[in-house]
Amino acid sequence: MAIENWQHDFNIGTVVRNANAFLAKEVHIIGKKRWNRRGAMVTDRYQHVRHHGSVQEFVAWADDAGVPILGVDLFPDSVPIETYDLPRRCVLVFGQEGPGLSEEVRQAAVDTLSIAQFGSTRSINAGVAAGIAMHAWIRQHATIAH
């Protein structure tokens, strides 16, 4: 999974912790290299984290690796994640508080996915959104022991 970090998003620690819990292969941080590790609760020691200085660098990595980019944000043309067939190999990209997903990532994405919400708030916290989206992948692809 990946998150944009142009303004030192304080949610990245939570995102890294979620990625560790759901066994994402890597966390890609696009933008600023410095991030607040507090919310990661030390999981960053066990999680592969890779930095990309720009969206172009990140897109080049995804192209090279043959991994489709899926944006996660509430755009008018976003597709509900609840009914979307998530590919087994993919990178889910999250925007930061405030600006949300950049136009560049939106353009590079195969699709953008929305998480259904019904209250008055315009959006949910990015760390929470990352947990929900990664769990949607788990529900489709992980083997759950009973």
Ligand SMILES: C[S@@+](CC[C@H](N)C(=O)[O-])C[C@H]1O[C@@H](n2cnc3c(N)ncnc32)[C@H](O)[C@@H]1O
């Ligand atoms: C707080 S939101 C960004 C703010 C948003 N642009 C707005 O208009 O309020 C930060 C990130 O969380 C994720 N996010 C939050 N709510 C979401 C939802 N309901 N569906 C999909 N992504 C969501 C997206 O990745 C988004 O870029």
